Amino acid sequence: MKGKSALVWLGLAGAAGAVLFQTSYTVQNREEQLATLNRKIIAEQEAIQILKAEWSYMNDPSRLETLARTHLSLRPTDARQFVASAEIIPMRPAPAPLPEIPPMAGLSPLQTQSGIVRVSAPAAAPAPVATPAVMKSAPAAPAKVPAPPAQQAPAAPTAIIEPAAAKVAPKAQPAVVKQPQQPSPQTMTPPKNLIPASARQQPPAPPKSDSLGVMIARLGGNR
Amino acid sequence: MSDSRLGYDPIGAVYASAPTVSKPRSSLSVALEQTRNRLMVTAAVVTLAFSAIGAKLVDATLLRGGAEPRQIQAAEAHAPPVGRADIVDRNGNLLATSLATASLHADPKVVIDAKEAARKLVSVLPELDYKEVYDKLASEKRFVWIKRNLTPRQQAQVHRLGLPGLYFEREERRFYPATQLASHVIGYTGIDNNGLAGLERGFDSRLRNDPTPLQLSLDLRLQHILKKEVSAAVEEFRAVGAAGMVFDVKTGEVLAMVSLPDFDPHDPTGLDQDTLFNRATLGVFEMGSTFKIFNTAMSLESGKVRPTDLFDASKSISIGRFTISDYHNMHRALTVAEIFQHSSNIGSVRMALTAGIPTQRAFMQKMGFMRPSSLELPENGWPLVPNPWREINAMTISFGHGISVSPMHTVAAAASVINGGIMHPPTLVKRDPNAEIPGERVLSAQTSDVMRRLFRLVVTEGTAKGAAAPGYVVGGKTGTADKQKGRHYVKNARMSSFLGAFPMHDPKYIVYVLIDEPKATAKTYGFATGGWVAAPTAGRIVKQIGPLLGVQPVDENSPDVRAAVDININGTIPARGSTVASVPPPTR
Numbered sequence: 001m002k003g004k005s006a007l008v009w010l011g012l013a014g015a016a017g018a019v020l021f022q023t024s025y026t027v028q029n030r031e032e033q034l035a036t037l038n039r040k041i042i043a044e045q046e047a048i049q050i051l052k053a054e055w056s057y058m059n060d061p062s063r064l065e066t067l068a069r070t071h072l073s074l075r076p077t078d079a080r081q082f083v084a085s086a087e088i089i090p091m092r093p094a095p096a097p098l099p100e101i102p103p104m105a106g107l108s109p110l111q112t113q114s115g116i117v118r119v120s121a122p123a124a125a126p127a128p129v130a131t132p133a134v135m136k137s138a139p140a141a142p143a144k145v146p147a148p149p150a151q152q153a154p155a156a157p158t159a160i161i162e163p164a165a166a167k168v169a170p171k172a173q174p175a176v177v178k179q180p181q182q183p184s185p186q187t188m189t190p191p192k193n194l195i196p197a198s199a200r201q202q203p204p205a206p207p208k209s210d211s212l213g214v215m216i217a218r219l220g221g222n223r
Numbered sequence: 224m225s226d227s228r229l230g231y232d233p234i235g236a237v238y239a240s241a242p243t244v245s246k247p248r249s250s251l252s253v254a255l256e257q258t259r260n261r262l263m264v265t266a267a268v269v270t271l272a273f274s275a276i277g278a279k280l281v282d283a284t285l286l287r288g289g290a291e292p293r294q295i296q297a298a299e300a301h302a303p304p305v306g307r308a309d310i311v312d313r314n315g316n317l318l319a320t321s322l323a324t325a326s327l328h329a330d331p332k333v334v335i336d337a338k339e340a341a342r343k344l345v346s347v348l349p350e351l352d353y354k355e356v357y358d359k360l361a362s363e364k365r366f367v368w369i370k371r372n373l374t375p376r377q378q379a380q381v382h383r384l385g386l387p388g389l390y391f392e393r394e395e396r397r398f399y400p401a402t403q404l405a406s407h408v409i410g411y412t413g414i415d416n417n418g419l420a421g422l423e424r425g426f427d428s429r430l431r432n433d434p435t436p437l438q439l440s441l442d443l444r445l446q447h448i449l450k451k452e453v454s455a456a457v458e459e460f461r462a463v464g465a466a467g468m469v470f471d472v473k474t475g476e477v478l479a480m481v482s483l484p485d486f487d488p489h490d491p492t493g494l495d496q497d498t499l500f501n502r503a504t505l506g507v508f509e510m511g512s513t514f515k516i517f518n519t520a521m522s523l524e525s526g527k528v529r530p531t532d533l534f535d536a537s538k539s540i541s542i543g544r545f546t547i548s549d550y551h552n553m554h555r556a557l558t559v560a561e562i563f564q565h566s567s568n569i570g571s572v573r574m575a576l577t578a579g580i581p582t583q584r585a586f587m588q589k590m591g592f593m594r595p596s597s598l599e600l601p602e603n604g605w606p607l608v609p610n611p612w613r614e615i616n617a618m619t620i621s622f623g624h625g626i627s628v629s630p631m632h633t634v635a636a637a638a639s640v641i642n643g644g645i646m647h648p649p650t651l652v653k654r655d656p657n658a659e660i661p662g663e664r665v666l667s668a669q670t671s672d673v674m675r676r677l678f679r680l681v682v683t684e685g686t687a688k689g690a691a692a693p694g695y696v697v698g699g700k701t702g703t704a705d706k707q708k709g710r711h712y713v714k715n716a717r718m719s720s721f722l723g724a725f726p727m728h729d730p731k732y733i734v735y736v737l738i739d740e741p742k743a744t745a746k747t748y749g750f751a752t753g754g755w756v757a758a759p760t761a762g763r764i765v766k767q768i769g770p771l772l773g774v775q776p777v778d779e780n781s782p783d784v785r786a787a788v789d790i791n792i793n794g795t796i797p798a799r800g801s802t803v804a805s806v807p808p809p810t811r
Binding site: 059 | 448
């Protein structure tokens with residue numbers, strides 16, 4: 001009897017010891033994992049800090065202005081380009097079959113002068129099959145042929161632009177853009193954008209600069 | 224206890240057979256009694272000790288979470304990994320941040336072959352000097368710095384050398400993404416990341432102790448435009464320096480502040496004092512005619528001068544060895560409006576004397592010209608104020624000589640003159656939009672209204688026509704002060720400035736431009752005065768920053784605007800609708 005109970009106790013103590021042993025090793029592993037994670041978190045945080053610094057460095061207004069001047073034809077806004085209220089802006093002469101075109105509220109007078117992409121589109125025409133021309137021009141200037149969110153699935157490229165017609169667009173002839181959706185303000189881009197990518201003069205690609213390298217080189221500037 | 228089964232319990236045995244009380248106590252029974260008591264005490268103590276241990280065990284294992292304190296704590300997700308807080312502009316763009324880098328140091332005792340180690344180190348860090356590195360590694364010290372702030376690539380290269388005795392230490396390096404754009408305001412830090420100048424020094428303990436970014440009132444975009452235009456003016460007029468400022472008159476926030484020449488805050492060593500000198504806050508100058516803003520406001524506020532009053536400005540005033548004359552003498556009596564418009568020194572002196580010297584002194588004190596401004600920068604100049612304040616001082620101060628204040632003083636005081644009369648202490652830290660803006664009334668609203676009209680008059684018909692920015696209703700006052708070198712004024716060395724504000728019908732912002740020693744060019748017909756040098760620069764700045772600040776351009780000839788900003792040159796304010804409204808606004 002005595003020997004039996006002693007054995008039971010011994011067995012219990014042994015089991016408890018084994019569990020304790022196991023637990024302590026698990027804990028040790030976990031602690032190591034935690035330490036690794038901590039190191040990783042700190043490394044990531046430092047990387048984020050560096051990226052933030054680089055972002056700001058790349059967004060330095062002086063640099064942005066130089067880039068904008070080289071690659072864009074935009075200029076600072078002049079006071080006369082602002083209008084006090086939307087009523088001053090003349091309404092767009094709406095084509096007769098499309099009475100439901102919403103007025104272009106956010107439009108500046110400059111854009112109305114420089115030419116509107118006239119949209120002649122049956123309000124709910126089925127999407128035409130995409131032509132190769134469309135496939136080429138659509139990714140080049142995505143602003144002018146936005147896929148309508150509602151009809152996105154069946155008709156992603158919804159406009160047919162003949163390259164020949166598009167090229168003369170800036171002169172007089174309005175480009176024919178067939179779109180089965182209501183024109184959005186995005187379609188009001190200057191006619192320049194209608195020129196397909198192949199015909200458009202590509203701005204020289206910006207030189208590949210190692211901004212992080214430059215930044216770090218700056219860091220080393222102080223000894 | 225009394226169990227005698229085992230047969231060796233003498234206490235029990237003896238006690239069992241012990242006689243009762245009546246029997247005399249033998250020495251044996253006394254000894255037995257004593258032993259028993261001792262055993263009882265021992266047992267009690269042991270029981271107590273063990274129960275205490277048991278209680279502690281229960282407490283330690285069950286009640287206190289059952290574990291020893293953790294050796295590794297989880298890293299905080301939001302705590303920045305660096306010790307010095309960022310500085311950001313009012314829109315959250317980074318102006319200064321700390322990056323972790325590695326610095327290389329060595330323990331020369333552990334370095335085995337100093338020659339070899341130095342040779343290898345110089346091969347991967349070519350900017351180091353072999354001799355210097357060798358001396359360091361061969362020294363008897365236990366710690367020498369080899370190079371601070373290595374780039375990650377350099378660190379990897381040194382690591383690959385596998386030299387014993389070389390160690391890396393994680394350090395922080397201050398980085399300024401906007402480099403030179405706001406160098407005087409932000410300042411710079413030393414190699415150990417302690418602030419040495421600018422806000423880095425002014426907020427040193429704040430940046431060390433509070434990890435949240437310090438948000439300034441500066442706007443990086445305005446800063447860029449201001450610096451671009453002011454540097455263009457410096458270049459055009461071959462000036463030695465310049466200062467510029469954009470100031471919010473309703474809150475007292477400095478939106479942009481530039482002092483030229485500026486420097487790269489990453490490497491501020493070896494620069495001359497002139498470059499490190501902040502002309503906008505530390506520099507105190509005789510402001511010249513811009514001070515007529517305060518002279519006119521003071522005279523009107525004193526109640527002794529009305530805008531329509533005439534003052535004789537035909538003859539120069541002689542006092543002592545000085546002669547006060549006008550740049551353009553009109554040879555007649557001028558109204559207050561004309562004195563401001565033509566910037567007449569003689570008229571200003573007469574106005575100041577009419578108002579009285581004590582009034583003038585008290586007013587200048589109220590404008591904050593007797594003490595450094597409330598700006599947070601350590602570079603905050605003390606004005607040079609005459610003491611005692613004699614008549615001659617009062618006379619020269621009326622046109623901005625004989626008192627030297629910083630551009631910051633001038634701008635903050637001018638803001639109170641046009642914003643309705645409330646003086647807001649200038650600040651470089653963004654104000655909490657919900658908190659009340661501190662301010663005290665220094666001027667009546669009526670005087671402020673007249674001053675706004677006078678500001679506008681200078682741009683429409685006065686000395687600062689070049690500052691006009693159609694649509695933004697600019698007003699302002701030019702200033703040209705001869706520079707004093709030693710005890711004498713120098714001709715052709717001047718400070719040309721323009722203090723402009725817009726839109727004048729509801730002033731929101733001040734644009735201040737000060738050009739130090741501009742040289743006249745053919746384009747300015749040989750003039751280098753404030754109206755020719757600083758005013759056009761300010762006009763260009765207003766044109767560019769107006770849209771960014773959300774100032775709606777207005778038709779400058781619309782009756783509403785004209786009614787708010789017009790003043791006749793005889794000092795009367797035109798009645799609304801009488802002369803102005805009859806002119807139809809030009810159609811575009």
